[in-house]
Amino acid sequence: MKDKLLVSGSPHIHKDESISRIMWAVVISLIPAGIAGVIIFGLDALWVTLIAIFAAVLTELTIQVITKKKITILDGSAVITGILLAYNLPPNVPLWLPVIGAVFSIAIGKQVFGGIGQNIFNPALVGRVFLMASWPKYMTTFVKPFSLDAVTAATPLAALREGKILEHISYLDLFLGKRGGCIGEVCILALLLGAAFLFLRGYITWHIPVTYILTTAVFMYIFGGTGLFHGDWLFQVLSGGLILGAFFMATDYVATPLTASGQLIFGLGCGLLTAVIRIWGGYPEGVSYAILMMNGATPFIDRYTKNRIYGTK
Amino acid sequence: MKNLIKEFTKGIIKENPTFVLVLGLCPTLAVSVTVANGIGMGIAATFVLLGSSLIISLVRDFIPDKVRIPCYIVIIATFVTVVELCMKAYSPVLDRALGIYVPLIVVNCIVLGRAEAFACKNNFSRSFFDGLGMGLGFTLALILISAIREFLGSGQILGISLIKGFEPIFVFGMPSGALLVIGLLLGFFNLLKNKKI
Numbered sequence: 001m002k003d004k005l006l007v008s009g010s011p012h013i014h015k016d017e018s019i020s021r022i023m024w025a026v027v028i029s030l031i032p033a034g035i036a037g038v039i040i041f042g043l044d045a046l047w048v049t050l051i052a053i054f055a056a057v058l059t060e061l062t063i064q065v066i067t068k069k070k071i072t073i074l075d076g077s078a079v080i081t082g083i084l085l086a087y088n089l090p091p092n093v094p095l096w097l098p099v100i101g102a103v104f105s106i107a108i109g110k111q112v113f114g115g116i117g118q119n120i121f122n123p124a125l126v127g128r129v130f131l132m133a134s135w136p137k138y139m140t141t142f143v144k145p146f147s148l149d150a151v152t153a154a155t156p157l158a159a160l161r162e163g164k165i166l167e168h169i170s171y172l173d174l175f176l177g178k179r180g181g182c183i184g185e186v187c188i189l190a191l192l193l194g195a196a197f198l199f200l201r202g203y204i205t206w207h208i209p210v211t212y213i214l215t216t217a218v219f220m221y222i223f224g225g226t227g228l229f230h231g232d233w234l235f236q237v238l239s240g241g242l243i244l245g246a247f248f249m250a251t252d253y254v255a256t257p258l259t260a261s262g263q264l265i266f267g268l269g270c271g272l273l274t275a276v277i278r279i280w281g282g283y284p285e286g287v288s289y290a291i292l293m294m295n296g297a298t299p300f301i302d303r304y305t306k307n308r309i310y311g312t313k
Numbered sequence: 314m315k316n317l318i319k320e321f322t323k324g325i326i327k328e329n330p331t332f333v334l335v336l337g338l339c340p341t342l343a344v345s346v347t348v349a350n351g352i353g354m355g356i357a358a359t360f361v362l363l364g365s366s367l368i369i370s371l372v373r374d375f376i377p378d379k380v381r382i383p384c385y386i387v388i389i390a391t392f393v394t395v396v397e398l399c400m401k402a403y404s405p406v407l408d409r410a411l412g413i414y415v416p417l418i419v420v421n422c423i424v425l426g427r428a429e430a431f432a433c434k435n436n437f438s439r440s441f442f443d444g445l446g447m448g449l450g451f452t453l454a455l456i457l458i459s460a461i462r463e464f465l466g467s468g469q470i471l472g473i474s475l476i477k478g479f480e481p482i483f484v485f486g487m488p489s490g491a492l493l494v495i496g497l498l499l500g501f502f503n504l505l506k507n508k509k510i
Contacts, residue, residue: 108493112500133484 019116022203022253023076029194030083030248036177036187040145041091045183048098049086055102056082063111077116081105084124087184087244088288089131090142097138101127121295122252125288132288142180153180156239157284174238185241195247207263208256208270209246213237215271223279242274245287255295262298262305269294317442324446331454331495332502336422340414341455342491348471351459352452353407354414357396359448361418362427364392366444369432376433385428390419423451461494462486 037045060078064071085101105127110119132139144153154162156169156179169179177187184191198204217233224231237243250256250270257266270290277286330336337358344354368388376384397415400408408415418424427447432440464470466486468479484490 130484133487133489134482135480136483 019077020075023080025201025203026080026198026248027076027083029197030080030087030184032190032193033087033184033187033244034083036190037087037091037183040177040186041143041183045091047095048089048091048093048183049083051095052086052089052098052102053079053082055099056085056106059103059106060111063107064115067111069115072116075116078106081110081123081127084122084184084249085127088124088128088182088241090139090181091183092141092143093138097131097135101131104130117254119254120298121292122249122255125249125292125295128288129292142182144180145178145186155179155181155284156235157278160235161284171234171238174235179239181239182241182244185244188238188243191243191247195243198247198251204247204251205260205263207260208250208267211264211267212246212250212270212274213242215268216242216275219272219275220278223275236275236278240278240285241287245274245291246270249288250291250294252295255298257298257301257305259302259305259307262301265301265305266294266298269297317438320439321442321446324443324448324450325453326450328447329450329454329502330423330426330447331451331458332499333506334423334426335499336426337451338422338495340417340421341458341495342488344411344414345455345459345462345491345494346466346486347410347463348456348459349407350410351455353400353404354411355448355452355455357400357411357415358418358421358423358451359445360396361389361392361421362424362444362448362451363441364395365389365424366427366432366440367437369428370435370437370440373433381433382425382429385425385433386419389424389428393418423447458491458494458498461498462490466490 034045034049037049056078057073061071061073063069064073082102082105085105086098089098089101105123108130109121109123109126110116113119140158141152142155142158144151156174173179175188177189179186195204195209199206217237220231220236221233222228222231224233224236246267250267257263270287273290273293274286277283277289281289283289324330328334331338331341340354340358344350365385365388369385372384372388393416396418397408400411400415427444431443435443460470462485464475465482466484468474468476468481482490485494
């Protein structure tokens, strides 16, 4: 187990890692999904993303200037919040929506708690849920992929909920992102590329993403179809924001448990909640709510999964 | 006289029941959707607070210590019933909007708190002004919260639209919006308080 930390006497080797280095690596890992989003949905997606990033960084700067704190906009964390928020928005939203979402994410989701490392919820998801509760009209109107005149289309999950048959969407289409949805969640291939980069660099561990996706898949396989054990689990894994959420938002360092066993519980909880919301909840998609709820449970998980202190029983 | 004015004004800012004592949050969260509801709730609570403070300060020497809380509740419930029946008779719309929260004034922390912390230890004139000040502080806090919520949540104040083309932020009409507004206002008032010292 990785977390059995062995601390020997000095001298120690200093590893050349820092918060800002990791944050910028996450930014790089998110770029492929953004490029895919722009290819699929056109330039609208690019403007939404850029404006969200800009608003997030500007809000962070403003608040830190007003409260006379150290200015940390260059560490990349505000950029990540902006990107993740934009990736959770439909590509054709009016441009003031990402601005308000980013301001809310940074101000209420992060700086109110004391800035980086202090937030109890994932800031980008706080912004998304705020927008979802405030302007559901814009947040649930999706456009068809590769259409120039913005034809609206339901996401696969929404269509499934309304009982429409989805035979014209193949698993390959879902994997490559040829479907309606949010900017950053559609192209699974690009997301997996970015996630693989983070894995190879050792910035995220397998615990949360794997248990999360596995739990959702198993639960949807058992309860998702007509009768038990007939659910289309692959469709459920590939649609919605599950991959984006599992790899990039449920692995947020700040708002997730510290120990490996805690992370397994976290992933399990996220998976169960996502599946429960998708099957019986009021919304077709539940990834953001599941992660936020488990963020709220993180202090308790941490409390009960403390590692044994060496030399004690 | 100066003493009485002090008892009156402390409830408005220095010991504001909502923002400083943080009492009576249940009705505050529930009814502050519109300014009209906020004012109605504030006036109802103020009336109950006034009446109960007055009576409790008058009978405080006759109430045995062991049963004082039930006695307070009976006195408060009497005034709440008066308010409720008046509201049903003269303003059925407001009564329907406030619903269960009018009878719930009986167990409102502000009313019970003032009875227990102030009226049972002070004479009736001081209790009267204390109740009036607390009630006014509660009403003003409710107006402030509900004005913010009504404006952001529906783009109106007292039912009048203010800005054309404003897209209402629905979340402020919901309970989560109430928690958000109250939390931010609490933080803001704490900031003011800490700066003064």
